[in-house]
Amino acid sequence: MTFGFAPLGVLSLVLRAGRVTGQGIAQAARLLSHRRAARRLAELDDRMLKDLGLTRCEVVGALTLPWRDDPTMHLADRRQARVPGASVRMKIVASDGRRVGPNLAV
Template sequence: MSFQGETRRIVVAPVGEMVAAFCLALVRGASNGVKIAGTMARRFENRRVLGELAGLDDRMLRDIGLTRADLRDASAAPFVGDPTRVLVLRATERRAAARLLARAPREN
């Protein structure tokens, strides 16, 4: 190979690496944008479901282990937060407490 060919390759290689790095960064940014959009869509859906739960009567809420206070607490979470975490935590706590109460020896 000639000296001129080697010189051209050395000069062009860093530009190609920069273009490749830019393309990879662009793809990563787009991927992160899609993840954020999916997360926000899920949170909006969970807020909608919270509204549907608020439409249920107290007996139906009790059947799934929730109370009106749980719904109020979940709706008080920041808008970008996930309200279903509060609901799942409260229902799980109630089920665990009921199991412990059932296992406890009864005193007369």
Template sequence: MLVMTFVTKTLSAVSGGAARAAVLMVTGTKNLVRAFVHRREVMRLSELDERGLKDIGLVRSDIDGALAVSWLSDPSSVLQARSHQQRSAAAHRREAGVRRPVVIQAAACLSAKEIKIACNA
């Protein structure tokens, strides 16, 4: 009885380890295939002219930087990070542009009130 319990536990541990190894192998293969597919898509992006790249928010150096990563890495993650940086910088510029006229407008109203008070005095 004791021997059967020991053998059963050992086999279940082996099967769990084999299952984990199989999952890791499938996941790794899937990530590798995804990286190759994305690399091919980034290479197709490099065929666009500067105007086409600008339309999607990229420049030539972004494409070159993405293709410079290892063949085992996904180049689209580099493009995604660059796009996120540009979006946040553009949002910051928009926010600063919205704040500035409000400040100028408030200063103009304030000086108009001061002028009105000075004229009424």
């Protein structure tokens, strides 16, 4: 009885598992970063939120979404629903200049 062993097949499975794990980690990091950006929006006063076309209730509501949902996309959708055809670019950066949230075009 002879058993075959395909080392390249095993290697490709290991590489694929690593790639899928890496993508999952990257997605989780992106979601945490976007949640941090939404928390920064919650720190703004109502006047500044109004300038962005958002309300305090929308921001707080976005932060209560399940952890796997992107709160910034929810806020972008709410903004787009309120003012169809409007285009706003938001860029949220940390105090050291590092980009915190996504560049949103709504």
